[in-house]
Amino acid sequence: MSTSHPPLLELSDLRVAPVADDGSVGKEILKGISLTLRAGTVHALMGRNGSGKSTLSAVLMGHPKFRVTGGSMKYLGEDLTGIPVHERARKGLFLCFQYPMALPGVGVAQFLRQSVKGVRGADVPSKEFRPLVKKHLEALGIPQTFMTRYVNDGFSGGEKKRMEMLHMLLLEPRLAILDEVDSGLDVDALKVVAESINRLRSPERGQLLVTHYQRILDYVVPDEVHVLLDGEIVRSGAADLAREVESRGYEWLAKGAA
Amino acid sequence: MSVSPLSPLVSASLARASGDPDWLAAARAAGLERYAKGGLPSRAEHLWRYTDPVRLVPGSAPSDPETRFGDLPPDFADGTFERASAYAIARDGVLLRAAVDPLIAHLGFLVEDLRAAAASRRALVEPRLFALRDTCDGAGGRFDDLAAALFTGGTFVHVPRGVTLDRPVRIAHRVGGGFAASRSLVVAEAQCTATVVIDLSSAAETDAGTLHETIEIHVGRGAELRVVFVQRLGDRATHAPVVRSRVERDGVLDTVTVALGGGLVKSLQTVELAEPGARANALGIVFADGRRHLDHHTFLDHAAPSTSSDLDYRAAVAGRSRSSFTGRLRIPAAGARSSAHQSNRNLVLADTARADAIPELEILTNDVSCSHAVATSPIDEEQLHFAMTRGLSPADARKLIVLGFFEPALEKIPPGMLADGVREVLERKLGAAS
Ligand SMILES: Nc1ncnc2c1ncn2[C@@H]1O[C@H](COP(=O)(O)OP(=O)(O)O)[C@@H](O)[C@H]1O
Ligand SMILES: [Mg+2]
Numbered sequence: 001m002s003t004s005h006p007p008l009l010e011l012s013d014l015r016v017a018p019v020a021d022d023g024s025v026g027k028e029i030l031k032g033i034s035l036t037l038r039a040g041t042v043h044a045l046m047g048r049n050g051s052g053k054s055t056l057s058a059v060l061m062g063h064p065k066f067r068v069t070g071g072s073m074k075y076l077g078e079d080l081t082g083i084p085v086h087e088r089a090r091k092g093l094f095l096c097f098q099y100p101m102a103l104p105g106v107g108v109a110q111f112l113r114q115s116v117k118g119v120r121g122a123d124v125p126s127k128e129f130r131p132l133v134k135k136h137l138e139a140l141g142i143p144q145t146f147m148t149r150y151v152n153d154g155f156s157g158g159e160k161k162r163m164e165m166l167h168m169l170l171l172e173p174r175l176a177i178l179d180e181v182d183s184g185l186d187v188d189a190l191k192v193v194a195e196s197i198n199r200l201r202s203p204e205r206g207q208l209l210v211t212h213y214q215r216i217l218d219y220v221v222p223d224e225v226h227v228l229l230d231g232e233i234v235r236s237g238a239a240d241l242a243r244e245v246e247s248r249g250y251e252w253l254a255k256g257a258a
Numbered sequence: 259m260s261v262s263p264l265s266p267l268v269s270a271s272l273a274r275a276s277g278d279p280d281w282l283a284a285a286r287a288a289g290l291e292r293y294a295k296g297g298l299p300s301r302a303e304h305l306w307r308y309t310d311p312v313r314l315v316p317g318s319a320p321s322d323p324e325t326r327f328g329d330l331p332p333d334f335a336d337g338t339f340e341r342a343s344a345y346a347i348a349r350d351g352v353l354l355r356a357a358v359d360p361l362i363a364h365l366g367f368l369v370e371d372l373r374a375a376a377a378s379r380r381a382l383v384e385p386r387l388f389a390l391r392d393t394c395d396g397a398g399g400r401f402d403d404l405a406a407a408l409f410t411g412g413t414f415v416h417v418p419r420g421v422t423l424d425r426p427v428r429i430a431h432r433v434g435g436g437f438a439a440s441r442s443l444v445v446a447e448a449q450c451t452a453t454v455v456i457d458l459s460s461a462a463e464t465d466a467g468t469l470h471e472t473i474e475i476h477v478g479r480g481a482e483l484r485v486v487f488v489q490r491l492g493d494r495a496t497h498a499p500v501v502r503s504r505v506e507r508d509g510v511l512d513t514v515t516v517a518l519g520g521g522l523v524k525s526l527q528t529v530e531l532a533e534p535g536a537r538a539n540a541l542g543i544v545f546a547d548g549r550r551h552l553d554h555h556t557f558l559d560h561a562a563p564s565t566s567s568d569l570d571y572r573a574a575v576a577g578r579s580r581s582s583f584t585g586r587l588r589i590p591a592a593g594a595r596s597s598a599h600q601s602n603r604n605l606v607l608a609d610t611a612r613a614d615a616i617p618e619l620e621i622l623t624n625d626v627s628c629s630h631a632v633a634t635s636p637i638d639e640e641q642l643h644f645a646m647t648r649g650l651s652p653a654d655a656r657k658l659i660v661l662g663f664f665e666p667a668l669e670k671i672p673p674g675m676l677a678d679g680v681r682e683v684l685e686r687k688l689g690a691a692s
Contacts, residue, residue, distance in 0.1 A: 088647075103662055105662030115648040
């Protein structure tokens with residue numbers, strides 16, 4: 001990989017604050033994050049609850065409840081700030097939600113079809129779409145009847161995550177951000193999810209794996225690990241940093257800790 | 259309040275009656291007399307809280323129906339019975355054509371002109387026609403009377419005892435720019451199973467006609483009847499439907515009401531659960547945009563013990579439109595051990611649009627299982643965001659969510675029958691509204 005290409009994701013001193021319903025901007029949640037993720041790599045972002053992991057995931061995808069108050073976030077050299085949410089998806093970004101929304105009355109097949117059409121900018125012929133979906137359903141261990149249900153409506157936790165994986169595999173995003181995709185999954189489901197992420201890995205693509213636990217990193221081995229604490233990256237390192245966090249917890253990384 | 263001159267209505271009623279059997283002519287005269295004597299209903303009545311009845315008063319007698327029907331709805335396969343067991347085509351309240359699939363004609367079910375049936379099948383028609391006028395306290399009776407006096411025609415559907423129709427009966431009704439009054443009668447005899455789909459449209463999108471129609475529905479013992487009403491009138495039309503039904507022991511009435519058009523709509527739907535075990539499921543969806551005003555009123559009367567009802571009405575309002583939904587539910591002491599569930603949800607798509615939800619519960623016994631829910635809100639921002647993160651434009655995401663909101667009713671429209679047409683109309687209107 002030539003380093004002359006801009007990185008997939010480049011965060012420099014990124015600061016983010018929440019925006020309340022009345023438009024007022026709250027206290028900064030992310031307090032200056034810098035990170036460079038190159039194509040062909042997987043980064044893990046670890047942190048305990050409340051450290052700002054979901055905030056980072058959300059702001060990358062353009063959630064209206066968060067505002068960039070300083071620094072920058074660049075995707076393939078382009079500043080993401082101000083780019084509409086659906087345009088980010090069309091440029092190859094994908095966020096796997098920690099809590100995917102239910103869309104009552106919206107069929108899975110219809111949603112996926114419209115999504116693929118939106119991202120590709122052209123309708124997908126049924127002849128192409130159906131076998132593609134079938135292939136992924138089989139790999140994910142999802143019954144065909146899934147396609148006639150309503151999106152995430154009454155889905156179990158495991159089904160929701162499988163739905164997210166199905167969607168991700170169909171869209172083949174350039175940069176996938178996975179927010180706690182491993183939480184609440186049993187070992188079998190975890191393996192299915194990890195397998196999906198590994199299937200997506202390629203020299204052109206990258207993944208940001210946001211997680212609380214090290215467990216999934218046994219199946220998706222990261223190139224770099226960052227530890228987020230109270231809105232700041234307090235430590236970056238190789239895969240073994242994750243194991244260290246697993247055995248020692250997060251406390252020793254806290255500011256001022258010995 | 260001035261009621262517009264009656265004399266043209268009187269002569270029109272007399273002219274209609276001249277072709278009718280004596281008993282029907284007498285009923286028309288009685289209807290006209292009640293209408294004239296009663297004057298207009300008071301706006302203090304709950305039924306008229308949101309719509310001034312003056313706006314529904316015809317200024318002239320019903321126009322003579324045009325004989326030319328115009329183009330058939332594109333999804334209406336005229337003369338073929340692949341999807342329908344029978345069809346009827348009406349213009350301005352007058353039946354132009356009706357036919358039953360010859361392959362199942364031996365079942366003896368009837369789809370024909372109501373006035374012709376009143377003459378030729380008196381024993382079937384007379385006991386039922388106008389029989390429900392006083393059910394549910396005679397709500398809406400005034401305009402019911404007017405339609406009795408003036409109706410130019412309508413459809414008579416009769417499904418004999420024990421007959422199962424595996425394909426729907428399809429009725430297409432087109433109205434033009436004048437005043438039309440129609441009346442239909444649907445009789446599902448004991449133990450039969452049938453579906454009737456009634457599609458109402460304007461001949462031209464700009465037609466500003468007024469349609470008064472009354473539909474009476476009788477569900478016999480153990481019968482299962484589904485009636486789907488699809489109203490896709492032009493945005494300048496006025497529509498005043500009164501749908502009255504009565505369900506006997508262990509009968510089931512499923513109604514699906516889809517109201518997409520009309521500049522002014524005042525709809526009343528009453529159901530009398532008259533005998534133990536009777537059940538009614540009522541689904542309704544309403545879409546309003548522009549400056550349209552849609553007012554839907556339901557009245558479910560659990561007149562017998564161990565009856566059940568389930569009602570779910572949903573409206574989405576855009577532009578400067580207004581929708582109101584009043585759900586009246588009555589369980590008198592005689593309705594013990596009944597269960598009744600009502601839900602009214604409204605999606606407000608613009609700050610300038612308004613949706614009102616008024617539950618009216620009158621429950622006079624404790625021995626019931628009852629629930630009701632009312633909610634009015636904008637589109638869920640998180641749902642919108644979720645759909646957009648998957649590449650849908652803001653407009654497409656909105657459409658998707660609104661169509662999903664309506665889906666429980668849309669999925670009840672028989673396959674291959676109007677469902678796609680309804681989705682298309684909705685998508686077009688939603689596209690224009692966003
Ligand atoms: N919309 C918001 N408004 C105000 N505070 C918020 C908002 N979203 C998150 N926070 C706060 O920001 C911090 C980080 O939250 P979050 O990003 O969800 O953490 P994590 O995903 O790591 O558990 C928490 O203290 C949380 O309460
Ligand atoms: Mg989180």
